Amino acid sequence: MARHMALIAHADLRNRHYCDWIDFLSEAADWDAARIADFQLEQLRAVITFAYQRTPGYRGLFDEVGITPPSFKSFEDFRRLPFIDKELLRDHLDEFSTRIRGRSYVTTGGSTGIPFGFYRDPVAFGRELASKAHQYYRVGWKEGDRQLVFRGIPIKRPGQMQFYPRFNELRCSSYHLVPEQMEVFRRRALEYRPEWLRCYPSSGYLFAKFLQETKRSFPEIKGILCASENLYDYQKQLLRDVFGARVFSHYGHYEMAVLAGFCEHEDTYHVLPQYGYAELIDRDGNPVTQPGQVGEIVGTSFIQRATPFIRYRTRDFAVLKGWGCPACGRPYQVWERIDGRLQEFVITGTGRTIAMTAINMHDDIFDHVKQFQFYQEEKGKIVFRYIPKETCTEGIVSDMQRRLLVKFGDDVQLTMQPVDGIPLTKRGKHRFLIQKLSLDFPHD
Ligand SMILES: [Zn+2]
Structure with a gap:
């Protein structure tokens, strides 16, 4: 069984879009601030030109402020473009989308309770997965590592869990985190010996609390990868205490406009500059410039083409730390923490x-x-x-x-x-x- 499993390549490594983007991101990893700014301006011009030519919605918005692709020159021009939001896309999706090949319709309620759908293209999805993996590499994760995953997907199997050889992962239902069931997961983990725990912070927290209160053992792991929810300090502390491992978190969203993750050394959110252009704005729509100041996350996606997102207000909030991380040296925008993602x-x-x-x-x-x-x-x-x-x-x-x-x-x-x-x-x-x-x- 074990030998057979080892022969199956991790599914993402068979996706060309994934592999190409992994290669690109590792080449781009040591870019300096000037190179990043050049790249971002070039990408903004490309996405603006694309959206202007292909969608009546964006064309109308840009015409209103007198910005056309040939006249677009600088980040100052970019800041003259209007914001878009969930309500606009909810009510006018087709005007803001393109009929790109292989697009699929996805929806999200997000944490805000404004449901809306948009189109995603297969290239973007491959790049999305690769961008997340690129950030996980910083803490030593690699494709094919054994992982125990708590997922918000109903698992109709005995024991509320299922093994997926294509990802070498054991998925457990996050809907059944009661003591008897957590004990079933724990016993299975003792045999499986996961190297990583992947979870919502809230699920990981419940599981860690169970282990702590019952003083039961769990195999040694390399780290905990958290996603989909904001990671709170009380959760991080408990996860670290119980598992004795690094807790990694990132901020991302279904719209694929902004991705920001911890680095090797610091638990702050490093905004990945090849993924999208991220702005923090204050309540009047002006850029947040002071460390410690809270702003709404506004994102422009470099990877989404089916429904482009340009100056998209996410309704998530972050606290600015500054530019450049002293610990790892990346000249990225860095956020102290994510605020206002509702975790309930x-x-x-x-x-x-x-x-x-x-x-x-x-x-x-x-x-x-x-x-x-x-x-x-x-x-x-x-x-x-x-x-x-x-x-x-x-x-x-x-x-x-x-x-x-x-x-x-x-x-x-x-x-x-x-x-x-x-x-x-x-x-x-x-x-x-x-x-x-x-x-x-x-x-x-
Ligand atoms: Zn860093």
């Missing part, structure tokens, strides 16, 4: 804890609602508040309910509640979940 939980009837990130479905489930929000004030009972589109029929609502319940499990009672509006928080942010229960977790 619901509690099911039998006391299971589910991170809302796991409910962020990447299919067409929310296509017929304008906005939604989960609300909980009683264990096991969740209200799904939604603003319906005209296309939202009774049949669609019961289908949404059924599909959400597959994710939540049958110990949850889910009420579907159409509403006219969903209020923003004082800071003007959308909340994905209003949680009235006080949960037994430390808060930052």
